[in-house]
Amino acid sequence: MAKINSLADLSKRREQLLAAAAANTNTIVNVSLGTCSIASGGQKALNVMKDAVAQNQVGNVEFKQSGCMCFCFAEPTVEVTLHGREPVVFGYVDEAKAEAIVKKYIMNGEMLDGVIPVNYTKA
Amino acid sequence: MEAVKKQYRIATRNCGFIDPESIEAYIQVRGYEALAEAVTNKKPADVWFLAVNSGLRGRGGGGFPTGLKWEITARNQADQKYVVCNADEGDPGAFMDRAVLEGDPHSIVEAMALCGYAIGATFGTVYIRAEYPLAIKRLQMAINDAREAGVLGKQIFGSSFDFDIELKYGAGAFVCGEETALIHSMEGERGEPTTKPPFPAESGYWGKPTAINNVETFANIAPILLNGAQWFAGIGTEKSKGTKVFALAGKVKNVGLIEVPMGITLQEIIFEIGGGILGGKKFKAVQTGGPSGGALTEKDLDTPIDYDNLIAKGSMMGSGGMIVMDEDDCMVSVAKFFLDFTMDETCGKCTPCRIGSKRLYEMLDKITQGKGSAEDLSRLKLLSAAIKDTALCGLGQTMPNPILSTMSVFADEYAAHINQKKCPAGVCTALLEYVVVAGKCVGCTACARACPVSCISGKVKEVHHIEQNSCIKCGACIERCKFGAIIKQ
Numbered sequence: 001m002a003k004i005n006s007l008a009d010l011s012k013r014r015e016q017l018l019a020a021a022a023a024n025t026n027t028i029v030n031v032s033l034g035t036c037s038i039a040s041g042g043q044k045a046l047n048v049m050k051d052a053v054a055q056n057q058v059g060n061v062e063f064k065q066s067g068c069m070c071f072c073f074a075e076p077t078v079e080v081t082l083h084g085r086e087p088v089v090f091g092y093v094d095e096a097k098a099e100a101i102v103k104k105y106i107m108n109g110e111m112l113d114g115v116i117p118v119n120y121t122k123a
Numbered sequence: 124m125e126a127v128k129k130q131y132r133i134a135t136r137n138c139g140f141i142d143p144e145s146i147e148a149y150i151q152v153r154g155y156e157a158l159a160e161a162v163t164n165k166k167p168a169d170v171w172f173l174a175v176n177s178g179l180r181g182r183g184g185g186g187f188p189t190g191l192k193w194e195i196t197a198r199n200q201a202d203q204k205y206v207v208c209n210a211d212e213g214d215p216g217a218f219m220d221r222a223v224l225e226g227d228p229h230s231i232v233e234a235m236a237l238c239g240y241a242i243g244a245t246f247g248t249v250y251i252r253a254e255y256p257l258a259i260k261r262l263q264m265a266i267n268d269a270r271e272a273g274v275l276g277k278q279i280f281g282s283s284f285d286f287d288i289e290l291k292y293g294a295g296a297f298v299c300g301e302e303t304a305l306i307h308s309m310e311g312e313r314g315e316p317t318t319k320p321p322f323p324a325e326s327g328y329w330g331k332p333t334a335i336n337n338v339e340t341f342a343n344i345a346p347i348l349l350n351g352a353q354w355f356a357g358i359g360t361e362k363s364k365g366t367k368v369f370a371l372a373g374k375v376k377n378v379g380l381i382e383v384p385m386g387i388t389l390q391e392i393i394f395e396i397g398g399g400i401l402g403g404k405k406f407k408a409v410q411t412g413g414p415s416g417g418a419l420t421e422k423d424l425d426t427p428i429d430y431d432n433l434i435a436k437g438s439m440m441g442s443g444g445m446i447v448m449d450e451d452d453c454m455v456s457v458a459k460f461f462l463d464f465t466m467d468e469t470c471g472k473c474t475p476c477r478i479g480s481k482r483l484y485e486m487l488d489k490i491t492q493g494k495g496s497a498e499d500l501s502r503l504k505l506l507s508a509a510i511k512d513t514a515l516c517g518l519g520q521t522m523p524n525p526i527l528s529t530m531s532v533f534a535d536e537y538a539a540h541i542n543q544k545k546c547p548a549g550v551c552t553a554l555l556e557y558v559v560v561a562g563k564c565v566g567c568t569a570c571a572r573a574c575p576v577s578c579i580s581g582k583v584k585e586v587h588h589i590e591q592n593s594c595i596k597c598g599a600c601i602e603r604c605k606f607g608a609i610i611k612q
Contacts, residue, residue, distance in 0.1 A: 067226020069139030072379035
């Protein structure tokens with residue numbers, strides 16, 4: 001990343017990044033990959049979803065990783081944001097669930113079980 | 124789980140939302156704005172003044188006011204000062220620091236730089252335990268990216284402020300979470316504490332003024348600068364501001380990390396956020412503060428949780444471990460578990476801790492074996508008080524807390540172990556008897572065949588009998604019996 005030389009430079013950089021994010025119409029799949037998420041199968045869930053996306057030739061899907069989502073009881077957890085919709089966090093994502101997320105929710109917008117409700121306010 | 128918004132995420136605001144390996148993701152969520160703003164438009168004193176006014180207290184366990192620590196370090200004159208981040212998270216069951224480092228490492232980099240600016244330090248060190256390889260990888264990546272972006276290094280954001288960070292690895296000794304022991308370990312010495320004063324703010328790393336803060340404390344800094352001290356001071360209770368991250372574990376449905384405003388009750392944490400006790404069992408107690416804390420019970424469910432209330436209840440905040448126990452947990456065994464931990468982790472420098480922990484453990488072990496006497500109880504109390512008064516550091520001084528707390532709240536359970544030689548929760552194997560309930564036994568012989576020491580006798584279709592003297596209390600018979608005809612008592 002190019003050097004940021006001032007506060008104004010930082011603000012400009014942030015605006016560019018926000019504009020790029022706003023213009024992004026892809027489906028964003030964010031997999032929780034902290035130590036415990038990986039231990040409970042997060043990486044496997046990610047691989048299964050990547051394969052399912054490739055096999056079914058689903059376009060416009062972007063995979064991302066994040067740290068712990070703090071839902072240890074429901075690991076592995078995956079957050080999916082369909083364009084123009086609120087993000088949804090799915091818990092207990094084993095291989096079958098990972099495949100269903102791609103085939104049902106991402107491809108058809110069909111809701112699945114095991115959605116973790118938003119139970120926090122953020123600073 | 125109810126969708127009530129009892130949680131308020133400040134320290135974990137980005138955990139699980141942004142890619143921790145991307146500096147751009149952090150910049151998008153106002154990352155480094157607080158630092159750029161501070162070095163451009165604020166004086167160092169403005170920064171520590173904000174920290175003072177926010178009322179933020181150390182999240183590592185002690186609860187010392189962070190702003191005051193920064194102010195003292197800033198006022199001490201020296202040619203070099205240091206910022207240290209304590210990431211030697213060692214409490215059994217606590218992992219909030221790891222979650223922050225793995226989920227939002229840039230927030231720690233930014234907060235350390237802000238601390239450096241406030242106190243006049245140009246160098247920071249993160250003391251992180253080697254058992255956290257992923258946290259180390261992501262933090263190192265964050266530091267490298269920050270250097271490349273000019274957020275760390277010389278003349279940050281075009282100002283005259285220089286700051287850089289390096290990592291030091293700890294080998295996972297619990298005592299190295301104690302600040303003086305941590306500093307010795309960083310200097311290549313044995314990880315042993317020394318008496319305070321001098322406090323690190325006066326003479327710390329290499330004998331220089333050092334501001335040392337916990338990961339979670341640092342994670343609160345950028346939001347305080349962005350939103351203002353008044354905003355932060357508006358959350359929580361009179362003397363404990365902001366939020367606290369707890370690692371909710373044990374016999375509760377929704378285990379995990381939670382971040383809640385100070386002043387929330389245990390009732391709300393365990394039964395609303397935690398979803399209640401597993402398997403419909405009865406709530407018995409919750410251990411806060413890990414091996415340095417104590418047990419809180421049903422009558423404490425409505426107490427607002429903050430630093431001072433927990434201490435008044437004979438426990439402490441600690442780093443935020445919260446272990447929920449139900450009716451099947453034996454409190455003497457719980458105290459023994461924590462003493463086993465501290466006995467292993469004592470550094471051995473001072474006698475009260477080194478030998479005292481061993482003696483306390485032996486007495487507890489005796490009680491769980493059914494060999495305890497009434498004198499053991501008074502000896503436990505006497506020795507605990509002596510250790511609290513004479514141990515060198517926080518580890519030793521707080522080590523008797525699990526014993527004192529369980530002895531005062533669950534005196535009847537200690538009495539049952541000593542007088543009736545019974546463990547009411549059915550945990551202490553030496554005090555249990557496996558017996559056959561005559562009315563339920565159909566004489567199928569399944570238990571007798573499962574018994575590894577062949578101590579179950581009885582003919583087919585007749586009530587069986589367990590020979591107590593030979594029984595090794597392995598529980599194989601209970602698992603095998605389909606009729607619920609064998610019970611522990």
